[in-house]
Amino acid sequence: MSELVLGVSAYYHDSAAALVADGVPVAAAQEERFSRRRHDSAFPARAVAYCLAEAGATLDDVAAVAYYEDPALKFRRVLATFAAAAPRGFASFERTLPEWLSWKRDAPRQVRRELERLGLGRVPEVRVHRHHESHAASAFHPSPYESAAVLCVDGVGEWATTTLWHGRGSRLEPLSEIRFPHSLGLLYSAFTYFCGFKVDSGEYKLMGLAPYGTPRYERTIRERLIDVKDDGSFRLDMRYFEYLRGEVMTGGGFEELFGGPRRSPEGPLTEREFDLAASVQKVTEEVVLRLARTARERTGESRLCLAGGVALNCVANGRVIQEGVFDEVWIQPAAGDAGGALGAALLTAHEGGAPRSHLGTGRDGMSGSLLGPGYGDEEIAAFLEREGIPHERLGPERLAERVADVLAQEKIVGWFQGRMEFGPRALGARSILGDPRSPRMQSAMNLKIKFRESFRPFAPSVLEEDVKDYFDLPQESPYMLVVAPVAESRRLLDVDEGQASGLDLLRVQRSTIPAVTHVDHSARVQTVSERNNAPYHRLLSAFKAATGCSVLVNTSFNVRGEPIVNTPADAYTCFMRTDIDYLALGGFLLTKADQPQWREDGNWREEIPLD
Amino acid sequence: MRKLPLLLVYYLFVTPIGVLLRVTRDPMKRRVQRDADTYWTPAPVRE
Incomplete structure (x- = not known):
């Protein structure tokens, strides 16, 4: 039987499981599709059961389980955030610290317990990969490229929010990173929140809204909220953001800059929201373009692989392609955190020596991303x-x-x-x-x-x-x-x-x-x-x-x-x-x-x- | 009744440590540096 690795992402949003056989993705699904709860963050019990059933396997046949982020490192970031927000972050401290102390900082143990509860066999070793490493692997390993530059941009995992990698063969070499709280994903989420949409799902709506507006706040954003260097690296001015405190994304700073309180959810959409959407979209595209150019310069590669939540910004992806920064771009279809389950499994598989067997076929290794349940x-x-x-x-x-x-x-x-x-x-x-x-x-x-x-x-x-x-x-x-x-x-x-x-x-x-x-x-x-x-x-x-x-x-x-x-x-x-x-x-x-x-x-x- | 111990920890430990850190080395690097060339940091060495 082939060597199976089970990947799991869970406990933040969009939990998922993925199964890789000899380095090839054979099954993957988000838990929400089974539980019918959108962006379900619970342990993906049914997605795991599905992946195993698809391969006709039990946990006894699985060589290793791969978890998509490092909770101990993430916990240190959460603690540093508490310290950074004090004395104004008690509400968030009170709400989140107990669960971090009781189980979240050792999420792999929780994963093991949940897997044991499934009764599908003996649970193998649970390996931990870093959040951006999982994203990078999901972008590079299934891509059709022998070698490529890899760029991951998202909200935040442990510390990294933007990472640059060089992928060659089955190896991924980390080059540079930008760390929390400076995050392009969180900048976009802050505007999503301010425009009255839900963080971690309404970003898509903001992107769809952008073409209705004119980017009249672009300068304000560039001058006050984010300092972008020529090489695409950036830092946010944290005086304007509230997310270190944990409860909301924006507050008085945004209200002062953008003419009053945020739009209430489901309230009427006005010119201001169109223009805010257009402005943050334009800034995001500019940053992504510069990051892509840096990725090309640093690696010398002519192909780019993308993942992380910001890689779901298809307008920015389109700009990278239109501007011809790379000859070709491949984007992981599950670019958000669900894809982390697949990336983590691929990392474990390739570290164990599995080949990227789709190379040379001219196709990617995702099977059209049709990796979920089918019904005859x-x-x-x-x-x-x-x-x-x-x-x-x-x-x-x-x-x-x-x-x-x-x-x-x-x-x-x-x-x-x-x-x-x-x-x-x-x-x-x-x-x-x-x-x-x-x-x-x-x-x-x-x-x-x-x-x-x-x-x-x-x-x-x-x-x-x-x-x-x-x-x-x-x-x-x-x-x-x-x-x-x-x-x-x-x-x-x-x-x-x-x-x-x-x-x-x-x-x-x-x-x-x-x-x-x-x-x-x-x-x-x-x-x-x-x-x-x-x-x-x-x-x-x-x-x-x-x-x-x-x-x-x-x-x-x-x-x-x-x-x-x-x-x-x-x-x-x-x-x-x-x-x-x-x-x-x-x-x-x-x-x-x-x-x-x-x-x-x-x-x-x-x-x-x-x- | 877990609020009281959390309150004590927060205001007696987390807050002074946080304030001290902010004054000394600003671990969150909250200030922008207009004259810096880049904000990239080298990828951490993997254990």
């Missing part, structure tokens, strides 16, 4: 029969054609195929799809399907072979982590914005694919290849054959605040609760009009917390 047609058929759900059984070709046809009639389709994605983006395994040519699709999908804010843009999937016809993107983007401009040839000239301003700007048709064109003509592109996702590629090809258009709107299969669906039952529930018209469940097609009336106790909308 027999399993789905049993579910449909058991629940008495009306359906049609179609072959793969016929299914693609039928779905393409209904999509072309502006119907909205739930697309549930194969193994679930690992990482925050839906990549055509658990997706809701629509016709990007339809001017009404964007607002219909936001309000009637996702029940989320109307300003949020949607992303396109495009046949990899046709990407240049639609977007100015010089490389592939299989994980939807790169924003690129819509090609000039697809843009509409002389767009009349009329009276539209603020959020209404999104309703103005700017291109032949309006549903996925943001107000600045940008789009967060996913390129789809047959080797990464054959069923989805087949569907896009059928849609192209039916309409001449190689693009679909792709949004995650969930409603606002809910994790992406995992099982056929999750998918059916989401299908019935929303205005999705068809559900393609494996080889089966379900039509909304044929379904019995959906009944459930209580108001499900109230049970899902807002994100």
Whole structure:
């Protein structure tokens, strides 16, 4: 049997487990998909059980468990933070110290206990890796590059918030770092908080908001909040931030600089929030660009690997690519902390001598990030029969054609195929799809399907072979982590914005694919290849054959605040609760009009917390 | 009743240590240094 390493990330947010066999990722999933609690931070018991089941293994077969950060070192940072904040941080001290003392500083022991409780065999040695080391490994080891520069940028793990590495073969050499409290991720989170969104999840909304604003606060941010050197290294002026004290991100300092108190959550969005978003986004892009240039200079490499929460900022990633800082960029699809589980497992595996066996194939080692649970047609058929759900059984070709046809009639389709994605983006395994040519699709999908804010843009999937016809993107983007401009040839000239301003700007048709064109003509592109996702590629090809258009709107299969669906039952529930018209469940097609009336106790909308 | 011991520890130990550290060596490096060339620090040597 191959040598198995189990990776675990837990106890902060987005807990996950990953299983690596002889250095190859074979299974990985976030706990939230099983527990149905978004960004679940609990020990990933069900994700671990799934990973082992996927490989037909028990803990007896696992050579080592790898934990994604060093809690003892992190505890020292937490203590130093208490000291730095005193005497004004007692609330945070009182709230967090007891759990650090009782178990958190020895999290690996807790991991061992939780694994023993699963009753899945003898628990092997638990090895600890540093937080950024885990990120760096998740970025470099599965990348298609023999050697590369590696840049990790996030909020904070132990001390490091930004790290630069040189990856060669199976070795990762640390070069330089920037330490807490100076953090680009926390700067972005501070603005997320100040604009009334949730820290650690609302950053995406802030990025989506940025194109509506003008960066009129950029100078203030650069002069007062962050000092950025030419080489991209930076320091924050901590007089303006409150996070050392632990309870909130910002306070009086921000209020003075940016005209009054923070926006209350779910309060109205004003010009100020648009402009704050645009400003912090611009500063972030500038810093990331400089960091990337430094990475190139320091390593001499022509390829870059990215991970860490800030690597989910696909607009900044797009800038790095557009500016041609590197010849090519590869971004770990689970760039946030969930990916730490995979990185830690890969570190342990490669330290033990496992080869990077995907090198030379021209592909990365992530299997399209389709590393989660899959459900075969027999399993789905049993579910449909058991629940008495009306359906049609179609072959793969016929299914693609039928779905393409209904999509072309502006119907909205739930697309549930194969193994679930690992990482925050839906990549055509658990997706809701629509016709990007339809001017009404964007607002219909936001309000009637996702029940989320109307300003949020949607992303396109495009046949990899046709990407240049639609977007100015010089490389592939299989994980939807790169924003690129819509090609000039697809843009509409002389767009009349009329009276539209603020959020209404999104309703103005700017291109032949309006549903996925943001107000600045940008789009967060996913390129789809047959080797990464054959069923989805087949569907896009059928849609192209039916309409001449190689693009679909792709949004995650969930409603606002809910994790992406995992099982056929999750998918059916989401299908019935929303205005999705068809559900393609494996080889089966379900039509909304044929379904019995959906009944459930209580108001499900109230049970899902807002994100 | 764990609040009292925490209060005592916080104000009798953490606070004086914190204030002293801030005055002497500012471990969090809270001040920006406009005239410095870089804020990069070498990666720590791994044990």
